[in-house]
Amino acid sequence: MNIFISNINYSVKETQLQELFSSYGSIESTKIIMDRETGRSRGFGFVEMPDSDEARSAIESLDGALFQGKNLNVSEARPKEEKPRRSFNNRY
Template sequence: MSKNLYVGNLAWSTTEDEVRSAFEAYGEVTSVKLIEDRETGRPRGFGFVEMSDDSAARDAIEALDGKDLGGRNLKVNEAKPRVERPRW
């Protein structure tokens, strides 16, 4: 069963490829999505990594949470399900 991880505190210059290669050291990465601001298209400093298996995801969280990537200490944990918010 795949596991979705939240990755925060990313440098704005960090690419999806850089994030993918950091996580691939711990197992198969099925997707990487860095979030951009809807208005400006600029990176928001966080994203999501989907890994193919739970134990690889746990290993990645343990190894990468607090580690430096692009001069910033990553925040990595299990992603919480998205809560739908009303649009104003």
């Protein structure tokens, strides 16, 4: 199950996030999303857990939990929506 985590302290590293979630089960991957221009954390990321029951347990336990000075928002990740490309050349 893919888990979405927001309100992550900007100083948190992927290894710290993996350690936090690993107490609930095995982790396939951990990813903190970085800003392309600054290289700084954008304050959200994803954790992939292969066992759905372990993932649900992690979500229930860590949603709202204080971690590195901030209360995490943890939920099941939704698939990225495909948005139509915007064209600025269209004339009516």
